[in-house]
Amino acid sequence: MTSLMTGAIVNAIALGILYGLLGLSLTIVYGAMRIANLAHGEMVLAGSYVAYVVTTQLGYSPLAAIPVAFILLFLLAFALFAVAGRRLQAARDPEMASFLFFYGVSLMVASGLLFLFDADARSVIFQFQPLSYRVLGLVIPKARVVAVGVAMVLVPALFLFLYRTTSGKALRAAVMNRDALRIVGVDVERLSLVAFSVSAGIAGVTGVLLALVFPAFTPFSGLDYTITGFVVIVLGGLGSPLGALLGGMIFAFSEQLTTLWIGQSAGVLAGFLILVLVVAIRPAGLIGQAEWKS
Amino acid sequence: MSLQISNLSKSYGRVRALSDVSLSVHPGEVLGIMGVNGAGKSTLLNCICGFATPDAGAIELGGRGICGQRPDHVSRAGVGRTFQVPRSFRSLTVLENLLVVPARGEPSGIRLDRAHHALEKVKLATLANNYAGELSGGQQKLLELARILILAPRVVLFDEPLAGMHSDLCRVFLDEVAEMLSRSVAVMLVCHDPGILYRLARDIVVLHEGRVLSSGSPAAVRCDPAVIEAYLGVQH
Ligand SMILES: Nc1ncnc2c1ncn2[C@@H]1O[C@H](COP(=O)(O)OP(=O)(O)O)[C@@H](O)[C@H]1O
Numbered sequence A: 001m002t003s004l005m006t007g008a009i010v011n012a013i014a015l016g017i018l019y020g021l022l023g024l025s026l027t028i029v030y031g032a033m034r035i036a037n038l039a040h041g042e043m044v045l046a047g048s049y050v051a052y053v054v055t056t057q058l059g060y061s062p063l064a065a066i067p068v069a070f071i072l073l074f075l076l077a078f079a080l081f082a083v084a085g086r087r088l089q090a091a092r093d094p095e096m097a098s099f100l101f102f103y104g105v106s107l108m109v110a111s112g113l114l115f116l117f118d119a120d121a122r123s124v125i126f127q128f129q130p131l132s133y134r135v136l137g138l139v140i141p142k143a144r145v146v147a148v149g150v151a152m153v154l155v156p157a158l159f160l161f162l163y164r165t166t167s168g169k170a171l172r173a174a175v176m177n178r179d180a181l182r183i184v185g186v187d188v189e190r191l192s193l194v195a196f197s198v199s200a201g202i203a204g205v206t207g208v209l210l211a212l213v214f215p216a217f218t219p220f221s222g223l224d225y226t227i228t229g230f231v232v233i234v235l236g237g238l239g240s241p242l243g244a245l246l247g248g249m250i251f252a253f254s255e256q257l258t259t260l261w262i263g264q265s266a267g268v269l270a271g272f273l274i275l276v277l278v279v280a281i282r283p284a285g286l287i288g289q290a291e292w293k294s
Numbered sequence B: 001m002s003l004q005i006s007n008l009s010k011s012y013g014r015v016r017a018l019s020d021v022s023l024s025v026h027p028g029e030v031l032g033i034m035g036v037n038g039a040g041k042s043t044l045l046n047c048i049c050g051f052a053t054p055d056a057g058a059i060e061l062g063g064r065g066i067c068g069q070r071p072d073h074v075s076r077a078g079v080g081r082t083f084q085v086p087r088s089f090r091s092l093t094v095l096e097n098l099l100v101v102p103a104r105g106e107p108s109g110i111r112l113d114r115a116h117h118a119l120e121k122v123k124l125a126t127l128a129n130n131y132a133g134e135l136s137g138g139q140q141k142l143l144e145l146a147r148i149l150i151l152a153p154r155v156v157l158f159d160e161p162l163a164g165m166h167s168d169l170c171r172v173f174l175d176e177v178a179e180m181l182s183r184s185v186a187v188m189l190v191c192h193d194p195g196i197l198y199r200l201a202r203d204i205v206v207l208h209e210g211r212v213l214s215s216g217s218p219a220a221v222r223c224d225p226a227v228i229e230a231y232l233g234v235q236h
């Protein structure tokens, strides 16, 4: 195997787990509430800017940015949903209402970031010790190792929460059948509030991690993350946590390998081609079937 | 606890699904609800449980108004129900389906014991770790019944529980209903099969196009010419 090939595979695994994380937080919200959170990418981006402030401006480790990003995004989302959530779900067409609402939120967050940080590209500047590792003839930046390491703790933790705890099961149950959950006395609206806030917190953390992997970001980078997030969860199956992880991996691999074989511009295109194929053959996504039909 | 419904009306656009319906269900008794398809039976249950908001009328549970409340509130107030088309959590196991019911302070060990006990009662114990989506239609209805056993509501609404159910499974269901009655649970039983209602019900209400066509004891309803005409008119 050429070292270029090895490099692409290592990159794909690193990005795959981060994309998986991106999809996981998005799928929790979509599944539990049937809300397409168009502002998800901006929430991720806000996390990246938290990392920028904590590291580049204040000089702390990116690890310190993780709890800050989680708490900040959690609280902002909590406030947002407490104000608008019930009204959105009571709307005559909740999906359209939330679509427009979150589009507005995404514009608001992006212009807020533009106001605070200008349009220039920003990046996380922090000198890890050592700066990089040499493995299999590859130079792997420590920032990337840290990002993947954190994601590899966070993803299993999320799965434990979703598959082993009562609240996690209730969240997944809400994806399968909201009404059945309500008749056993679960306050689905409150569950949605918690799900939305936790999801935003995770989005914030994902933003910190992505900032360690991607060289730079601007106030307009949010849309890319939103699109990647939606591709990932549609690929894996809407509402399926396992599907989000699988979708993230597939998207990252196709992106990295086509970039290697064909070129940068083909990278993203390949991901979309796979998406179109999957949707044409299995409309519910790769493993969305069971939870989607209910 | 009694459930009292007065002058309930509900329209969907131009369809009057319920108009001016009054009835009551009392502890330890079965109120049978009969009526052909589209008579308004499920709509009645949806109004009681908070899935539909009535246009007019009152719903009282133990003398307290519950009309227009959210489904989770109605559930916590002590009303349980099953659905005509069973609603389970397909990708959770049969046991997990019962464990998502809020514990309300009950220790998890006791909760787990009760869940296993409920599954035994409805003869699903051997399937505890199968996914609910793998169950047959009749078994899914029994899973809904187990969910009700866990909740232990004071008023239970069954929406066509026996339709399409194998006769062995019907037996399980009927035994549980008998036990609920002995614990003074009030039962509203929507049923297509008049024979079962004639046997179980203290009173029967016959709905037709959203109205109460006839009501009273099984003997009285059975001989009511309006009922005979409505049923013969549709079935033959
Ligand atoms: N959610 C709804 N939207 C529109 N029409 C409905 C809805 N639910 C019930 N209906 C209509 O109300 C009438 C009564 O339906 P339903 O209560 O389901 O009858 P039943 O359970 O007795 O068969 C039917 O004409 C049905 O089409």
Ligand SMILES: [Mg+2]
Pocket (backbone or CB within 6 Å): B041, B042, B043, B084
């Ligand atoms: Mg019905």
